[in-house]
Amino acid sequence: MNKWITITGLSALLLSSCSAADSVSSTKSHKQQLIHAEGTNVMERIAVPNGYERVPVEHGSYGDYFxxxxxxxxxxxxxxxxGELKSKEVYEAVLDVDVGxxxxxxxxxxxxxxxxxxxxxxxxxxxxxxxxxxxxKADYATWRKGxxxxxxxxxxxxxxxxxASDSYEVFRSYLNMVFAYAGTLSLSKEMKQVPLSEMQAGDVFLEGGSPGHAIVVLDMAKNPETGEKLFMLAQGYTPAQEIHILENMANGKGNPWYSTxxxxxxxxxxxxxxxxxxxRFTE
Structure with missing residues (x-):
């Protein structure tokens, strides 16, 4: 990716490239068809494999939002x-979130x-x-004051x-500024590392640098008998593109769940x- 900034000495590091070598998934495959075409959100569209249950989340929480x-x-x-199409179809669904x-x-x-x-x-x-x-530190509270x-x-x-304004237009202008001057390297410095065993929705697999990449854990499920946990991933990529739920190439189309x-x-x-x-974000 080539989003260079004007801050001297930082342009080669900023907004680290999300391009990378091809790789394949290596998690256990489930045969059950899990995609419900009529579903309009993440939970309705993608079911959990037999024997698993979605991990409970509080109403209004980050996980519930996802x-x-x-x-x-x-x-x-x-x-x-x-407006061009992403060259690789490595996804199961597309989030209805504008890309700008x-x-x-x-x-x-x-x-x-x-x-x-x-x-x-x-x-x-x-x-x-x-x-x-x-x-x-670019905080929205200062931005919305004008x-x-x-x-x-x-x-x-x-x-x-x-x-001062709390309008959504002002909020989006703030985000565009952040997108221009923050990236994987800055995220890796302000977020905290968490053990894989403590994974929860909203956590991020993150490699900071140039190149670097970030993928968010969108949802989780657990087998109550074995204790095995599954998770779902979503990403943006370069060039800027719509956020999409990644497929698990080891499972084949129709099952995007990965195992911890x-x-x-x-x-x-x-x-x-x-x-x-x-x-994980600290707040």
Missing amino acids: RNLPLKPHGSKVHLYN ERDLQQCADAVMRLRAEYLYGSGKQDQIHFNFTNGF NRIEVSGNKVSWAKRGA SFEGKLNSPEWTFTKEQLY
């Missing part, structure tokens, strides 16, 4: 920001977009903040530019992660 994310009609293709008209909402940006949308929609706007690659971020060389600062008992590394369709690369 399960109720709207999906585009079954069979929809992933489009890039410019600029090459901004890539991999880490998709993670930040979902996090910010949840906080914005649940009345927790004061918790919305992300760091730029140089460490500058302040805007100015970048001059390696200097980043706030400047009063207008009236994967051996060695997690092989997603377009990136490979280690067990140690699981992160």
Whole structure:
């Protein structure tokens, strides 16, 4: 990916590339057909395998938000920001979340977009903040007061530019600014690592750097008898494109669930992660 910034000395690191070598999944395959074409959100569209139950989540929680994310009609293709189609069909479903008209909402940006949308929609706007690659804290609370971020060389600062507003348009303009100056490297510094055994919806498999990539854990299920846990993944990618639920290539089409008992590394369709690369937002 090539979203370069003007901050001196940081452009080669910012918004780390989400491109990577091809890889295949390596988790256990289930034969059951799990895709319900008529489902309009994550929970309705994708069932859990026989013997498993969705992990309980509190109403209004981040995990509950993910399960109720709207999906585009079954069979929809992933489009890039410019309207072109994603070259690889490595997905089971497409989230009904706009990608914008600029090459901004890539991999880490998709993670930040979902996090910010949840906080914005649940009345927790004061918790919305992300760091730029140089460490500058860009918080929405300051932005919505009419302040805007100015970048001059390696200097980043706030400047009063207008009236205060809580409008969604102002919120989206804030996110575009964040997308331009934050990425996988900054996320890896502001999020905390969590053990694989403690995984929960909203956690992120993350490799910070250039190249780097980020994939969010969208949902989880558990077998009450064996204790085995399954999880579902969603990603953005480069060029900026619609957020999509990844297929598990080891299972074949129709079963996007991955197992936490994967051996060695997690092989997603377009990136490979280690067990140690699981992160969580601290708020």
